[in-house]
Amino acid sequence: MATSSRSASTPGWPVSGAQSRPPAAQGAGGWTWALTAPLLVFLAIAFLGPVLLMLARAVSDAELPSAWPQTAQLLRDWDGNGPPDDRLAAALGTEILAARRAGTLNRVANRLNYDLVGSRSLVYATGDALERGASVRGFADLARIDRRWINPAVWTAMRHAAGPRTSFYLLASVDRRLDGDGRIVQVEREQAVFVDILLRTFLISAVVALLCALLGYPVAYLLATLPSRWANPLLILVLLPFWTSALVRTTAWVVLLQTHGVLNEALIGMGLIETPLALIYNRLGVYIAMTHVLLPFLVLPLYGVMKGISAAEMRAATSLGAGPLTVFLRIYLPQTLPGLLAGMIIVFTLALGYYITPALVGGGADQMVSGSIAFYTNQSLNWGMAAALSLLLLVPLTLMLFAGRYLTKSVPV
Amino acid sequence: MRGFFRLLALAGLLVATASCSRENDGRPLTVVGWGGSSQEAHRRAYWDSFTRTTGVRLQEDTWHGGVGVIRTRVVGGDTSWDVVQVETEDLILGCEEGLFEPLEWSSLGGREAFIPTAVHNCGVGAMLWSYLIGWDGDRIQGEGPRTWADFWDVRRFPGRRGMRRTPKYTLEFALMADGVPANQVYAVLRTPAGIDRAFRKLDELKPHIVWWSSISQVPDLLGSGEVAMSVTSPGRLIVANRTEGRNFRTSWDGNIYAVDYWVVLANSPHKAEAMQLLRYMTRPENQVRLPQFIPTGLTSRRANEIVDPRLKLDTPSDPRNMTNALELDANFWVEYGDQLTQRFNAWLAR
Numbered sequence: 001m002a003t004s005s006r007s008a009s010t011p012g013w014p015v016s017g018a019q020s021r022p023p024a025a026q027g028a029g030g031w032t033w034a035l036t037a038p039l040l041v042f043l044a045i046a047f048l049g050p051v052l053l054m055l056a057r058a059v060s061d062a063e064l065p066s067a068w069p070q071t072a073q074l075l076r077d078w079d080g081n082g083p084p085d086d087r088l089a090a091a092l093g094t095e096i097l098a099a100r101r102a103g104t105l106n107r108v109a110n111r112l113n114y115d116l117v118g119s120r121s122l123v124y125a126t127g128d129a130l131e132r133g134a135s136v137r138g139f140a141d142l143a144r145i146d147r148r149w150i151n152p153a154v155w156t157a158m159r160h161a162a163g164p165r166t167s168f169y170l171l172a173s174v175d176r177r178l179d180g181d182g183r184i185v186q187v188e189r190e191q192a193v194f195v196d197i198l199l200r201t202f203l204i205s206a207v208v209a210l211l212c213a214l215l216g217y218p219v220a221y222l223l224a225t226l227p228s229r230w231a232n233p234l235l236i237l238v239l240l241p242f243w244t245s246a247l248v249r250t251t252a253w254v255v256l257l258q259t260h261g262v263l264n265e266a267l268i269g270m271g272l273i274e275t276p277l278a279l280i281y282n283r284l285g286v287y288i289a290m291t292h293v294l295l296p297f298l299v300l301p302l303y304g305v306m307k308g309i310s311a312a313e314m315r316a317a318t319s320l321g322a323g324p325l326t327v328f329l330r331i332y333l334p335q336t337l338p339g340l341l342a343g344m345i346i347v348f349t350l351a352l353g354y355y356i357t358p359a360l361v362g363g364g365a366d367q368m369v370s371g372s373i374a375f376y377t378n379q380s381l382n383w384g385m386a387a388a389l390s391l392l393l394l395v396p397l398t399l400m401l402f403a404g405r406y407l408t409k410s411v412p413v
Numbered sequence: 414m415r416g417f418f419r420l421l422a423l424a425g426l427l428v429a430t431a432s433c434s435r436e437n438d439g440r441p442l443t444v445v446g447w448g449g450s451s452q453e454a455h456r457r458a459y460w461d462s463f464t465r466t467t468g469v470r471l472q473e474d475t476w477h478g479g480v481g482v483i484r485t486r487v488v489g490g491d492t493s494w495d496v497v498q499v500e501t502e503d504l505i506l507g508c509e510e511g512l513f514e515p516l517e518w519s520s521l522g523g524r525e526a527f528i529p530t531a532v533h534n535c536g537v538g539a540m541l542w543s544y545l546i547g548w549d550g551d552r553i554q555g556e557g558p559r560t561w562a563d564f565w566d567v568r569r570f571p572g573r574r575g576m577r578r579t580p581k582y583t584l585e586f587a588l589m590a591d592g593v594p595a596n597q598v599y600a601v602l603r604t605p606a607g608i609d610r611a612f613r614k615l616d617e618l619k620p621h622i623v624w625w626s627s628i629s630q631v632p633d634l635l636g637s638g639e640v641a642m643s644v645t646s647p648g649r650l651i652v653a654n655r656t657e658g659r660n661f662r663t664s665w666d667g668n669i670y671a672v673d674y675w676v677v678l679a680n681s682p683h684k685a686e687a688m689q690l691l692r693y694m695t696r697p698e699n700q701v702r703l704p705q706f707i708p709t710g711l712t713s714r715r716a717n718e719i720v721d722p723r724l725k726l727d728t729p730s731d732p733r734n735m736t737n738a739l740e741l742d743a744n745f746w747v748e749y750g751d752q753l754t755q756r757f758n759a760w761l762a763r
Binding site: 103105106107110113114117118120121190191192193194196197200251254258259260261281359360363364365367372374375376377378379380381382383385 | 478479481482484506511612619623624627633637638747748749750751754755759761762763
């Protein structure tokens, strides 16, 4: 899903801008294609295919049609007005029993439950009753088996799940749903959460990218201008977080930042504050821990670009009468922008997929969308919802990557 | 040119074999646990001696739960796991989806040989554990909190509270704090008014709660004084008392208990040996060894009779610990989990 696409797209990023690409020799096009064909085929089979298959779950609805084919057909033909006719009810009764015996009842029971909580136990209870000998010739028989069948919402949910395509997951992932008349309405206030989580995910990632830029720019500059005798050991220090496990790094921040942690005790000891500051289990803690983890991804591309800038240009500008600020703003900064933008986009993209760090050092309002995707994938098996949320993460991200590419290219060098 | 295409074909073949090589089956029987002290306890109580006595080689892996992980493996044709320890919701969802092998109960000594909650078509109980109130006896002196109403009482017991960032357990505890008897908690939660009631009760405590996401955070949260008391499972606190000389204490009143299960994956190529391991781990004379290494309740009736009573003290197997205790209703959470998690996350962010 989103995670794997991210790691695959970052290494190919043109770190030093467009000028480094050699012009393709005439006539070599065929050879280039032939040589890269195995890799392209491999990527298509091992990466693109599974991602698309997973994302397709966001818009496809196969559970009910595959378990109850005849019912699905009748549901699609029905206009949804009034109680369902007896033919539909009878088909449903027959197919609930058949699916129960074939072991496929769980799929449709869980699918209906995603839309209307309680449907799962309704379907199972009806299946049990049918197995015990109850028969369904019409709607009245269903209602006798379980009063919940009278609820029009049950039939609306079934109509929406009749496939083969669905808008249910995508709407749910932006806190919307279809009502009985097919209009798009907001979900109840208590249940509305995903729009907030998505906006928060993008906000946190943007802030972390910005913080990394502010902290990383001077560091990269220092590394690029120091003699390599000093620069190399410092570079290792920058890389150190790479080799530490995310859990250990996060725990270290807990020790430093907690209420009775190192930092608070030191500040109180120096008499600077009287009550401990809330530095962790809130948004601040998330920003601190994530910026620390992601800083190397900004420093390295920027360092690479800065290394390539000749000091002679700055000296030339100075000799022509430019002050230090003018030299920086008009000569140095524009040349480093491709590296800076590339670094910020890498950090931003990686940050979008974070959820363990926010879970460990964040508070209630700091959880990110990958946490929800992991929940639906692993805990509840609601892969349609996981796919829809991934899509909402992937589409803006892809647009942003193209925008970033355009920006890096258009920077005058 | 022909040489080039031959090279291309070779490359394609390499790619193909590399992506299919997972089906090698020279591997030993693989058992998957929860890692950490729990995994170590199982290794010392069962796995080492299993290989010694039966000659069947074992290899271990760890995971963090979530039946989706298993579904991904089965759908993707990965057959590298055989025996896995799962939570109840994973057991229910995985079993109805056919991810787990139905067990032959007669070969395990029959269903009656186990406590009722440990028996399921696809799984046999591995251990019995609880979530309850824990605190640091060096920080809260004298009479500590006893009930969930005490946990909510920030005037009598000042300080923050640690709770697990999931609606599961949290909503049940809130209702018990609001005076709902344990045996009616899920009946109340199955009504819209009951859910509202649980969230209203949580509103009272919300400003004082520190949410944890991994049980391994709890000893640190309590030990550093970040929270005055926390929802916890007792195992880690008791281990810390033994090994680090801490003074952590627990109250069992109103605890929520549940069983973790052993399952055999339906695509396991080692089903016979997997069943052999299950038989070994559930035999009473073997099961009594487990609580020597980790405080846990036992699932075999006979094991509960013959186990050293001192080893029951900090476990759900001691009847004195089970006042007002509530058995986790996994069916409730399979049905309501998505909706309540969504509502819980929205509530957290407000």
